[in-house]
Amino acid sequence: MAKKFPPGKCVHCLKYCEHPTRDHVFPQSWYPDTTPLNLEKWKIPSCDDCNTEYSKTESDLLMRCGICMNPQSPDTRGIPDKAMRAITPENGKDKGDMDCRFKARLKILQSIVPNEMIDYRAVLPYKIPSTAMEDPTGLLVPEKALKRMGEKFIRGITFVIDGLYIEQDHQIDVYFPHELDASWIIPVLRQHGKMYDRGPGISILRAAAPDDPQNGLYYMEIWNTFCMYGFVEPVA
Numbered sequence: 001m002a003k004k005f006p007p008g009k010c011v012h013c014l015k016y017c018e019h020p021t022r023d024h025v026f027p028q029s030w031y032p033d034t035t036p037l038n039l040e041k042w043k044i045p046s047c048d049d050c051n052t053e054y055s056k057t058e059s060d061l062l063m064r065c066g067i068c069m070n071p072q073s074p075d076t077r078g079i080p081d082k083a084m085r086a087i088t089p090e091n092g093k094d095k096g097d098m099d100c101r102f103k104a105r106l107k108i109l110q111s112i113v114p115n116e117m118i119d120y121r122a123v124l125p126y127k128i129p130s131t132a133m134e135d136p137t138g139l140l141v142p143e144k145a146l147k148r149m150g151e152k153f154i155r156g157i158t159f160v161i162d163g164l165y166i167e168q169d170h171q172i173d174v175y176f177p178h179e180l181d182a183s184w185i186i187p188v189l190r191q192h193g194k195m196y197d198r199g200p201g202i203s204i205l206r207a208a209a210p211d212d213p214q215n216g217l218y219y220m221e222i223w224n225t226f227c228m229y230g231f232v233e234p235v236a
Helices: 048-066 079-086 095-109 143-162 185-192
Strands: 021-024 043-046 170-175 194-197 202-209 212-222 226-234
Touching: 021 048, 043 048, 043 143, 048 079, 048 095, 048 143, 143 170, 143 202, 143 212, 143 226, 185 202, 185 212
Parallel strands: none
Antiparallel strands: 021 043, 170 226, 194 202, 202 212, 212 226
16 A cells, blocks of 8 residues: 655645645656656655646646657657547547547647747757758647746655755746756756656756755756756745
């Protein structure tokens, strides 16, 4: 039987929970089919509200990112199939489920934009292929949702590795590569940090301050599709 967390704080909102739920640091559905079967999938204590809200965000991002991925890549194998099933009404278990999948499909279709509306500074994947479509279309992915996931990863790994919460006297900032000059970050992380791989396609390079592990510098890479930088420091 899976071990339950004792009464305590939610990793995300820091509120006390009498019966915390078990939230996955990386969503179970985000692991590709190439993930080793014996890999420990990190779990953290969460309140019901935070767990539910993150579940919605994770499902939406899986659909938006998953349908655009290479199904043959070891980093994403199985992810596109999950995304397509989630927006295919015929895969529904019952009428209610079919309606939800139909609405999700409409939501995705409404997020498609033509080439002239694409801001190529913010295109995912961050590793742009040498050959591109002549007249590509884009699928909008909410920046706020991705950064929220980056914050979740940071809070999660801090709890799993150090047994610590990131308290309210510390702030978490998450950035995409086009938002900052990151040329100095990777050398610092490689010199002082440690890599945490969670199977193909999911990795975090983390350097925590020796005197206060809440403080840290992060490089997060998911599915070889998007990456983010994270900074945790005391509130000024």
